[in-house]
Amino acid sequence: MSEIKERAAKSREKKAALGADLEFAGFSRQGGQWEYDPDYGRFDPEERRHLLRAGIELTDAEHAGTFLQADNAVVHCQANQPGVELLPITEAIKGHDLAADLLWRLVAVDADKYTARAELELDNGYFIRALPGVKIPEPVESCLYLRTDRFSQHVHNLVVVEPGAQMHIITGCTAHPKVNSGLHVGVSEFYVRAGGRLTFTMVHNWAEDIHVRPRTGVMVEEGGSFVSNYILLRPVKTVQMYPTVTLAGPGAVASLNSIVIAHPGSEIDMGGRVILQAPRTRGEVIARTITTGGRTISRGHLVGLEPDIKAHLECRGLILAPTGYIYAVPELEGRVAGVDLSHEAAVGRIAAEEIEYLMARGLDEEEAVSTIVRGFLRVKIEGLPPALEEEIEEAIRETGKGM
């Protein structure tokens, strides 16, 4: 048994440091028998509409590549533009020189039971690579899809942006309209090489009884840039994630943005950690959280290991329902003189005077609340499909109702 497998086996039942503990016995490992679907012909209109709400367009046009995994089966995987390599991770491990060497370097296989399962019971995942110097104009689209109720999906994703390359990945993680329960375990390791740029936009659109455990590690080399946008607007049972970005080379930059709406019954424990371990690195973690009755913990951790680094953390929360709960945990850790770390955290309700101010401009109360919520959630995300922008708008409108 390899050392990795051995460590995973030992951690099979290891509880995660954060988040509700889940028993795998409560989920099924029997996914559907989904066949490869080169032209997306096996998706009916209802399913297509549902996928659109997670930003998944089911077309190869206007995408540099498309990857779609339903339960444990890769049903579509195609690179459409030169300079992009796209493979299911299981194939990449066997056939690509890089892939096997880069796994489990940024996320510890024995971190907890979820990382261990991703190694011991791997379904699949994607390997996406932007070749050196290639600036990929269109986003790469990926979709991790729960199509069978109670399925426990285990994926491992690997992304490499080679020196000077640029790429945007839009990942939609969602469940079939008839799937209400399940577990998604997603390990992701992203390497941004010197001067590279990776924008990673992840949309979660799950269901009331689905649990989600992403485990993400990112390394950014000299002059590289990593931008993460995370969007969660629909109900989910639990999410626990705490991606860690290491700025390893001088001048590397990371920006982690999240917009989250916690619905009644949802428990969301999420954050972002940036380790600034090289000179002139810059980091930013911006979290916008709204609860309409759910519970959220919004974490952020900046670690400054070198002088002449600068990073800022911003956690802002709006409680729009009496039963809502937001707990903001900003942490700043400077280990040498000369670091510049700051944070801003605010949790509260919408002030009546703000609503009335807008009403004095002719907006009714619902429009006023929606305007404020829209502004609150405003995080500039470039390259979103129009359908996803409309989905965000709709979620905001719904959130404003009944205030």
Added chain:
Amino acid sequence: MLEIEDLWVSIDGKEVLKGINLAIPQGETHILFGKNGSGKSTLLMAIMGFSRYEVRQGRILFLGRDITQLPTFERARLGLGLSFQRPPTIRGVKTGDILAACAGEKVSHQALAAAYDFLPFLDREVNYGFSGGEIKRSELLQLLAQDPKMVLLDEPESGVDLENLEVVGEIIGRLLQKDRRRHHRDKSGLIITHTGFIMDYINADQGYILLDGHLLCSGNPRDILQDIKKFGYEECSRCRR
């Protein structure tokens, strides 16, 4: 255009306005003087219908319609427009979006902003980090975009530097159709001022002093201002007694 009949208003249970009677005909602008805490802002807020200002007695008529119980947005849609003395900051919401919402299809909000050198502010959050003059310009441009029939201005010159005073005055003049002959004006105004500066930019028809919740000393606004400068508000109190 606006008629207020025996208006009693309280804030958090405390009576602030005590039987206000006021009528502002179409095309006229009236000026409200009074020392701090006399109830001037309360009167404007009550006219707009803000929830904190409880009308305990009396009524407010606008264009012949009783609006005393109407929600704020309906009053705005009927044609009442207020420039706040201290508007709130709304994080995340762009000033340009609010200006566009005020303008609707009527007018280009960008053209309005361009005319008053306000384009750089459209992408900024509402009132966040604005100077006193920038706040007033923002408020007044929103009113221009709204194009209200009745303009309510709460100390439009307060906190404004000399450079911005001119622009603020110009916009107010435009809002109240200063360039038209009186019988051709269809906009009306009610303006709170301490300095009277704003009267150089408009045609003020009538002035009042609000003291301890009562409206006193109706007359020519310039004469009233002269008296206040000369004798102070104490003289008004004595005169009333």
